[in-house]
Every structure is written in structure tokens, then in C-alpha cells.
Amino acid sequence: MNAALTFAPMAPLWVLAAGVALAVAMAALAAWRRSPGWALRAAAFAALLFALANPSLVRESRTPLADVAFVVVDASESQTIGDRAAETEAAAEGLNAALAALAARGGVEAPLDVRTLRLAPGTGAADDQGTRLLGALADAAADVAPDRISGAVLITDGQAHDLDALQGFPGPVHVLATGREGEADLRLALRTAPAYGIVGETVTAIARIMPLGTAPAGETREILVSIDGGPPRRVPASVGADTPIEIAIDHGGANVVELYAPPREGELTDRNNRAVFTVNGVRDRLRVLLVSGEPHPGERTWRNLLKADPSVDLVHFTILRPPSKQDGTPVFELSLIAFPTRELFLEKVDEFDLIIFDRYRRRGVLPTPYLANVARYVREGGAVLLAEGDAFAGVESLYRTPLADVIPVRPTAQVFEEAYLPELTESGRRHPVTAGLEDAPRRLAHIDPSALGDDLPEDAPWGRWYRHVEVEPLSGETVMTGAQGSPLLVLDRVGEGRVAVLASDQAWLWTRGHEGGGPQSELLRRLAHWLMKEPELEEEALTVEVAGAQLTVERRSIGDGPSGLTVAAPSGAETAARFESVAPGLWRAVVEVDEQGLFRLDDGEMTAVAAVGPPSPREFEDPVSSFEPLAPLTASTGGGTIRLAAAGDFALPDMRRVREGRAAEGRGWFGLPRREAYTVDEVRLTALAPGWAMLLLTAGLLLAAWRVEGR
Structure with missing residues (x-):
């Protein structure tokens, strides 16, 4: 029970002050004149003023509240270095035991509520916020009245990345540091x-x-x-x-x-010894040499396709007058540009990313050594596309030149002159050059049904062609077939370079919309880009995309596909994942990760790397144990700092309760102030100057004064 005297004046303070001054003056005057009743009159004035002050005795029934102390255990990733994890756990266990004993000694008069906060390692693989140490303490302290907070003890290596999260704290903040001095x-x-x-x-x-x-x-x-x-x-x-x-x-x-x-x-x-970045490779200009053996309807198709790409520098020659043509036309009447064969095919052939022979035939324009140099160019990393007509089956075929060493097919000398529907092979449905072409919409909206052949299947994905050179595949992948199942489009890798053979010169029929047309532009674009080694068209590829904490891994292959995937985390832990087929030649696996850093992926044949968050997480930017980051906080709150493993010995500080306003730290000890907070259960109010009693007292004193003075 606690008691206190309180006043609730019945008049403004200036009225009471004026009354006191008047009473003192009158009493002093009466005393100076030696009036016999001046003391009684002074007492009557005092009783009246006391009644106006309305004094009361307040008695409270109180229940003491426990002081709250916080123990924040830093279990972030940097605390796994060396012996820090063991030191942290030992310190947390010993500190909680010491505070429990301290609370027991305090009894009912000084109760202590110890609240332990454990900062989990990391905040998610995709969110690199580092150690949110002070934010956790601020959130916990927000639920407690400031006058109950006795203090906090942080068990940490000193590395906190949210120093501005705690602007002030009502009690001392002490730091128990893990790690070693001089790291x-x-x-x-x-x-x-x-x-x-x-x-x-x-x-x-x-x-x-x-x-x-x-x-x-x-x-x-x-x-x-x-x-x-x-x-x-x-x-x-x-x-x-x-x-x-x-x-x-x-x-x-x-x-x-x-x-x-x-x-x-x-x-x-070594978690902070890595750095990963991606450089997107772009080609300054793709240089393409297009050599058309003669004018034909498909020539403009090639030219329009290549000129539509702003990144392509196209050099196009059409052989209008071969050397063998002797018709007596005077030379001065000819306005043709001479074909710079030596400059293009000997001196500057390596400057081109792709050479296209469009219906080219041997007519003495390119000597044999020049074509041999083109074969050398392919083996050393160049690319050649043969889009051939019926000449490829005869004596004027490029197959009868040194280029035969790099051509993946052999003509049989037969040319099919019949309607046929180009079809994708099983390999073609998987190869990125032709995969999905059958799903391209046909342009039938404005086609007269009578213009479609009677024998064209209703579900045909595209229109038909009518000429096809029969070839026998020697190497590479046959991705499309034509008449009577003969190879139509064959792709091959030769040395460091690539070669493609299209055994027909009628792809332009799709461009013209014949029988609904077809994806000729898309096919030729993919074909040219595959030859120029664009990475999105590689037939064997392992790619990964990172979205938050999720890895989406895609595997392209024209084979049977991968059997499984191994994901190696930055910590060295390995997990297995399985691919699911999502399209012909395409498999996908989705992996959830819970670490930050560089992940390595391996499917047994190909490898890839992916960075989740930074390769060196913020947690390891500066893993050296230090008092400096938290020094301003401990200094401003009156806390102390002690290293757990100082001088090779592991020792916890002595915990003490101290009076409010006294020092809260010293040599080898930490203090928690007594806040003495309480709740009021009951309040009793007793008036010390009841109006009726003070009125009787005043009247009695005045009557006594009158009697004394009347004598």
C-alpha cells in the first residue's frame, strides 16, 4: 500500500495566493497592534484556506511489473565461420541460465522477464539483406512499454546491416562478441x-x-x-x-x-572470394555473301529476308553472264559489274559470317582453288548454305568441286519433278531450326479453295513444292524430307564450322502463298542464324533462368534427353532434380533454392552456372568479428562490450541488477537497471478537510477570538 497527499483546489491558484497574502497581512497587523485574538483569527484564516485547497490522502494498492531484458542470438551465416556457432550456443545457454538465477534472486520486488530472440540464418535466397540484427530487437521492443525495458544483450560477431533500424533504446545494449581478435x-x-x-x-x-x-x-x-x-x-x-x-x-x-x-x-x-557477371555478346555486323547462280523467283526471297535484318551486311552477286557465254556482244555494250572473285574468295573470305550458294552451278566463274579455300574457311569456323536446284544433280554440281569435302550429302543424279509435301523428321521436330514450324498458322484466309490441290491433305501444315534433288546423307542431321522420303534439309558441323544443304530451290512458293504458303521466312531466318552460331539455336544447350529463389533449367537436345540434373549449392551441398519433357527436344526442371551465391548445374553431359542473389552475399562482405559497427549504439545506451573468447579463454560476464541512473557495465560485468514499473489495482481517496468540518472549525476560532477580544 502506497500513500500520497494530493490537492484539488476549489478556487484558482491566484485566488488562494491572494487569500494567503491577505491573511498574513491582517494577522501581522493584528499582532503589531497587540490584538489579543490575532492568533485565533490567523488560525481561522488558515483553516479556511486549507479547506479551499481541498487536500486528500491517496492510497494505492500496487502490483510490481517484471522488467524485460532481451537476449538477441545472431545465428546468421557469418556465425558459422570457425567456432562462432559453438561459442554462440554456449553463450546463449549460459546467459539465459545467469539471467534466470538473477531473476530468482530478485524475488517479487524486482522481477525480471527474459525474452530470447534468435535471428535465423538468411532472409531468403533471393533477398540479400544481410544480418537484420537491430531490426529484430526493435520489433520485439515495440511490444513492451519503454518503462519496463531493462536492457538487451546481443550475442553476435558484430556485423549488422541495419544499423539505422534502432534509433534509440530505453535501456543499455550490451554486446557479447564471438570470433577472435585480429582476424x-x-x-x-x-x-x-x-x-x-x-x-x-x-x-x-x-x-x-x-x-x-x-x-x-x-x-x-x-x-x-x-x-x-x-x-x-x-x-x-x-x-x-x-x-x-x-x-x-x-x-x-x-x-x-x-x-x-x-x-x-x-x-x-572463401564465400566472398567469387564474383560473377554476364557479358552479352553482340555481333557488330553479320556479313553475308549471297551468290546466285542465275536469276530465278527465289532469289528475291533470299535478298528480302537478309536485307530486312538491320544487323546484316549483305553482299549479293547474281551471275548473269558466265565466261562460257559467247554471243558476240561487244564488250563496250555490256554494263555488268565484274565479279571480284579473287578479292571475295581468297583475300576476304574469312571476313564473312555466312556464304550462301543459291542455285549456283560450275560455269568457270570460281576456279577450283577458290572453292578449296571456301572448304578451308568452313573447317576453320565459317558457315556455308547450299540452296540447290537441278544443277546440283549434274556435272555442274558443287559436289564435283573441293567443296565435296565439307558437303554432308551426295547427289544421286536424280531430280524429282513431282508434287510433294516437305515433312519434318523426328530429329527435325527436336532441332531448334525446325522445331515448332508445323504449328505456324497457314495463310488460308484469302485463298480461293479452288486454288488448293485436290490431293492436298486438309491437315497439311503448309503448301507443296514441286522440285527436289535426290541426295544421300553422308553425315549430319536430316531435319526435313521431301519427295519419296529423300532428305530435303541436312545440317552438319564440319570442324569448327557449319554447313547446311537445302535440296530444292522452291522455298519461295511458301513466300508467294501457294496453297496457303508456309513458314519460309522463319525457316530461312533460323537456318541462317544457326549457321552463324547464334546461341538460342544451339541444338545441344543447357540454360538456366533465375527468378527470385527459383531456378528454371532448360535442356535442349536432339538426342534422348538428359537423365537427371545435379545442382551444387555455394555451400557444396548437392541436390538432384528431374527434367520433364515440355516439347520435342526440350526438357525443363524447376529447382527451389535456399542459399545465395553461385550454383553449378550438371546433367552429365553439359554444365551451366547461375548466380542467385550476389555470388558473394552481403553476409560475407566483411566477416571479420568487430565491435566497431555496434559501438555507437552501446555508447549511447550505456552498454558494454566483451569478447567471449578473449585471451583464449571462454568466459561470460557477470550479470547484475543496478539502480536506475547508475553505471550499467564494468570490468567483467553487465548491469540491467531496475525500472520498478507497476500496475495500480486499487485507489482509495480520503478527504483531509471536509467542508462541514472546516466550516465549524473556522466558526469556532472566530467565536473564540471575539470572546477573547470582548474581555
Whole structure:
């Protein structure tokens, strides 16, 4: 029971003050004049003023509230380094036991409520926020009245990434630090990284090996540079200095570059020794040489297709007058441009990304050595497309030149002159050049039904062709067949280059809309881009897309497909996943991950890499144990800092209760102030100057004064 005197004046304070002044003046005057009743009159005035002040005695029945102390256990990923996890668990267990004993000693008069918060490792694979240590403490403290909070103890390595989440705290914040004094580590930081690069050229990235803690600067290390998971290249680097790294862009599309600095002896972790970035390879200009053997309806189709692509530089020659043509026309009447065969096929052939022979036939325009040089160009990485007519089956065929060494088919000398429907083979339904072509819509909306052949199947995906050179496949993949099942489109890889043979010159019928037309533009576009090694048309490919914490892995293959997928996490843990067929030649697997960093994927034949979040998570930007990040907070709240494993010994601080306003830390001990908060269960109010009693008292005193003065 607690009691206190309170006043509830019945008049404004200035009225009471004026009354007091008047009473004192009158009493003083009466005393100076030696009036015998001045004391009684003064007492009457005092009783009247006391009654106006309305004093009361307030008695409260109180129940003390427990002080609240928070213990925040940092179990983030950086706490797994070395012995930190064991130190953290031992400290949490010992601290909770010490605080429980402290609460028991306090009894009812000083109860203590200990609340333990455990900061789970990570905040999700896709959200790299680091250690949200102070945010967790702020959220927990928001549920408690500030006058009940006695303090907090943080068990951490000192690395917090939300220092602005706790602007103030009503009690001391103490820090128990894990780790060792004088730790050292190195971190690989990517200073600049290009987003794009020209295929065939190099770009420059700048990396730096950052010394952390007591790691010395200036020593020579090395950085391993790997592109698309290939064998690494070693680049010397000086610790603390920028290191330029040349990256060769070998192909279009994504070039995944991985940098890795091997750890030094005594380094805390290698989780921050990697950097990954992607350089999108783009071709400056795709140079295409189109050689048409003679004018024909399909020539314009090729020209329009290639000229429609702004990234293509097209050089087109049509042979209108071969050397063998002797008709007596005077030379000065000829206005034809001479075909620069030596310049194109000997001196500059390697500058072209693709050479197309469109209905070309041997008529003495290109000597044998020139064609032999084209075969050499293919084997060393070039690309050739043969779109052949009936000449391919005769003595003027390119197969009767040195190009035969790289041509994947052999003509049989027979030409089919009959209607046939081009069909995809089983391999063609899987190959990215022809996959899905049968699903392309036909242009039948404005076609007169009478223009369609009577024998054309209703479900035919496209119109028919009427000429086809019979060929025998020697190598490569037959993706389309024509008349009587003979190969129509054959694709092959020769050395470092690629060759395609289209054994018909009537693809232009689809462009003209004959019998509803067909996907001629799409077919020829894909064909040209496959020959020029565009990555999205590779028949064997393993690709991965990252969306949050989900990896979508796609495998393209013209074979039987992958049997399974192995996903290696940054921590080294491996998980298995299965592919599901989603289309002919395409398989897909979706993998949920719970780590940040660089993942490696392997299906037994191909490998790929994917970065979830940063390859070096924020948690490992500076894993060195330190008091510095939390020093401003402990200083402003009056808390203390102690390293758990100081001088090789593991020791917990002594926990004490201290009075409010006293020091809360000292040598080897932490203090938690007594806040003495309470709840009021009952309030009793007793008036000390009832009106009727004070009126009688005042009247009695005045009557007594009158009697005394009357004598």
C-alpha cells in the first residue's frame, strides 16, 4: 500500500495566493497592534484556506511489473565461420541460465522477464539483406512499454546491416562478441563489369582483392577467370589494388564470367572470394555473301529476308553472264559489274559470317582453288548454305568441286519433278531450326479453295513444292524430307564450322502463298542464324533462368534427353532434380533454392552456372568479428562490450541488477537497471478537510477570538 497527499483546489491558484497574502497581512497587523485574538483569527484564516485547497490522502494498492531484458542470438551465416556457432550456443545457454538465477534472486520486488530472440540464418535466397540484427530487437521492443525495458544483450560477431533500424533504446545494449581478435580475410570485389561486348573482341573488367581485418595489402595473389564454366585462366593481382581483366567474347548471347581468388592461409572464408557477371555478346555486323547462280523467283526471297535484318551486311552477286557465254556482244555494250572473285574468295573470305550458294552451278566463274579455300574457311569456323536446284544433280554440281569435302550429302543424279509435301523428321521436330514450324498458322484466309490441290491433305501444315534433288546423307542431321522420303534439309558441323544443304530451290512458293504458303521466312531466318552460331539455336544447350529463389533449367537436345540434373549449392551441398519433357527436344526442371551465391548445374553431359542473389552475399562482405559497427549504439545506451573468447579463454560476464541512473557495465560485468514499473489495482481517496468540518472549525476560532477580544 502506497500513500500520497494530493490537492484539488476549489478556487484558482491566484485566488488562494491572494487569500494567503491577505491573511498574513491582517494577522501581522493584528499582532503589531497587540490584538489579543490575532492568533485565533490567523488560525481561522488558515483553516479556511486549507479547506479551499481541498487536500486528500491517496492510497494505492500496487502490483510490481517484471522488467524485460532481451537476449538477441545472431545465428546468421557469418556465425558459422570457425567456432562462432559453438561459442554462440554456449553463450546463449549460459546467459539465459545467469539471467534466470538473477531473476530468482530478485524475488517479487524486482522481477525480471527474459525474452530470447534468435535471428535465423538468411532472409531468403533471393533477398540479400544481410544480418537484420537491430531490426529484430526493435520489433520485439515495440511490444513492451519503454518503462519496463531493462536492457538487451546481443550475442553476435558484430556485423549488422541495419544499423539505422534502432534509433534509440530505453535501456543499455550490451554486446557479447564471438570470433577472435585480429582476424584476417580477403574479399574479391568487382569494381566495373561491361554489360555488352562485340563478338570476336575483348572487353575489360576491373576487380580488386580487398584486405579485411589484419590482412596485409600489397602482397601478390592471383584471380582465376573462367568463362561459361570453362577451364580457368590465371591473372596475377595485387591485394588492395585494381586489377584489369581481359575477357574474350567468343560467341553471341550470354557469356557468364566467373572470377575466383583462391583463399590464403588463415583466411576466414572463401564465400566472398567469387564474383560473377554476364557479358552479352553482340555481333557488330553479320556479313553475308549471297551468290546466285542465275536469276530465278527465289532469289528475291533470299535478298528480302537478309536485307530486312538491320544487323546484316549483305553482299549479293547474281551471275548473269558466265565466261562460257559467247554471243558476240561487244564488250563496250555490256554494263555488268565484274565479279571480284579473287578479292571475295581468297583475300576476304574469312571476313564473312555466312556464304550462301543459291542455285549456283560450275560455269568457270570460281576456279577450283577458290572453292578449296571456301572448304578451308568452313573447317576453320565459317558457315556455308547450299540452296540447290537441278544443277546440283549434274556435272555442274558443287559436289564435283573441293567443296565435296565439307558437303554432308551426295547427289544421286536424280531430280524429282513431282508434287510433294516437305515433312519434318523426328530429329527435325527436336532441332531448334525446325522445331515448332508445323504449328505456324497457314495463310488460308484469302485463298480461293479452288486454288488448293485436290490431293492436298486438309491437315497439311503448309503448301507443296514441286522440285527436289535426290541426295544421300553422308553425315549430319536430316531435319526435313521431301519427295519419296529423300532428305530435303541436312545440317552438319564440319570442324569448327557449319554447313547446311537445302535440296530444292522452291522455298519461295511458301513466300508467294501457294496453297496457303508456309513458314519460309522463319525457316530461312533460323537456318541462317544457326549457321552463324547464334546461341538460342544451339541444338545441344543447357540454360538456366533465375527468378527470385527459383531456378528454371532448360535442356535442349536432339538426342534422348538428359537423365537427371545435379545442382551444387555455394555451400557444396548437392541436390538432384528431374527434367520433364515440355516439347520435342526440350526438357525443363524447376529447382527451389535456399542459399545465395553461385550454383553449378550438371546433367552429365553439359554444365551451366547461375548466380542467385550476389555470388558473394552481403553476409560475407566483411566477416571479420568487430565491435566497431555496434559501438555507437552501446555508447549511447550505456552498454558494454566483451569478447567471449578473449585471451583464449571462454568466459561470460557477470550479470547484475543496478539502480536506475547508475553505471550499467564494468570490468567483467553487465548491469540491467531496475525500472520498478507497476500496475495500480486499487485507489482509495480520503478527504483531509471536509467542508462541514472546516466550516465549524473556522466558526469556532472566530467565536473564540471575539470572546477573547470582548474581555
